[in-house]
Amino acid sequence: MSTPFPTISIIASTEARRIFVSPLAWAVLAVMQLIFGFVFINMLVDYARNASMSGQFMGVADYIGGGLYGFATIILLLVMPLLTMRMFSEERKSGTLTLLLSSPASLIEIVLGKFFGLFAFMLATIALLGLMPLTLLSGTHLDVGRIAAGLLGLLLMMMAFGAAGLFVSTLTKEPTIAAVGGFGLLLAVWLIQIVGNQPVPFAAFFSYLSLIGHFESLRRGIFNSADVIYYLLFTTFFLWLAVLRLDMERN
């Protein structure tokens, strides 16, 4: 019998392949890159014009890297549900989910396989977002640590988005509904921050739950293990929900 690892990697590599043979992933990457490029140039020009004002308080990595990655979270919030929507709902619609369900792969292996397949796309996005500020290395002293912290934050954020989207995708048969639902769920978790800012009971708790707050420090280059654990827990929680949901369907 196979150990859990080979099965997960087989599913993951095929998922990754299916993501990258579909035009959707390339279209999404292209559009994202266009937008990020535009924002990046804009910030670069802005920074150059106000160079005298920045000085020692605001480094180039902070201004451009931080700004770009802060903006990227919003784009990724819109984009990730588009990629996760197909993962289970389309398989269910076309009947291919049966291939996985009737194979000896367990539900945990199936969900993790899908998730790590999606991970390949996340890494591609991170690579594109990382290379942009790194082009500045030739002309300036860049705080690579800050950029790296920002990228780590983005990766963690995408993992959380991906897991939540994957879960919503197990709920329905229609990819579009999965996309809308995933987007709604992410936005709701995002906006809990607003509740946290209001004078309501447990305000601190709500703002702690929000996806934004934990990204802020990483974006500023502060590596706090509590933030990392928050994202990992968030991801695990939704992947676990996806497994539960698939098991419910079998019964």
Add this chain to the structure above:
Amino acid sequence: MDNVTLIEARDLSRRYGANTAVSGLNLTLRKGEILGLLGPNGAGKSTTLKMLAGCLAPSSGSVLINGIDIAENPKAAKAHLGYLPEQPPVYPELTVNEYLHYAAGLHGVPAIERFAAVKRAKESCGLSDVAERLIGNLSKGYQQRVGIAQAIIHQPNVVILDEPTVGLDPNQIREIRALIATLGQQHSVILSSHILPEIQAVCGRVMIINKGRAVYNEAVDQQLRISSIILGLKRTPDLAALKNIVGITQVQTLPSGLLRLSIAADADPREALADAAASNHWGLFELRAEGKTLEEVFVELTSGEITVHESPEKSLKEAA
């Protein structure tokens, strides 16, 4: 033939809310058998197969695959299974090779044996020529074959095929049937269909399901058992004399002048009849057996509400 029981389903039931799709179904499949699951639309064939394949948990009852309970140890049980659902579970964006390599890995074929497994499955399903093409660009018949190749790639003991020939043209149907017959030599096969000649052509045993219950479960040659004899005599003797021949229960004169002799179960008085006709100079000119066709059995069991509702107990025992 080995007498190993590969699938044993006991008292299988499945409810969807208030609807009962399958109730109290018993099924066994022995090694080397091809079992045909026959039934009208909505009889519960697909639900039964899904439960056997472990894609759907039964509301009650149990499924043993090669002696392993599929609910308790799904990983080990499913390793013995290959399943083709109604819709072939193929990814249109992958090539046949990519897809089959994936299916082989998913079914636990070790990496070093995967290439050989894919090659073997392609050969037995006639896919070698289209191996590098995208599945989405293949015809429905070829996609169906890819689906079958996926089900046999890990050489499972049991292959479950849900309506494997639906939507194919007559030539493709013949090819798929030939393929199933070949499969039956090495694997045990369960296939569902609502096409009677198909079951007759490929299956060794047939089970008819109606309204979620097994109403008939016999070997295919069994239903071709003689139910009556048509006899043509130039000089018809006293009908009582015919009745004296062992095995004949009733004699009826047909409008054409021929006689229809009803016979007792498992009796075959044809030889005795010929002997009697010769020695008594009855002038025998026609003697043939009338069998019940599968179609007659099917219509009898699935069209009348009576058959099913009045004797569920009896049909259950037959099924067991």
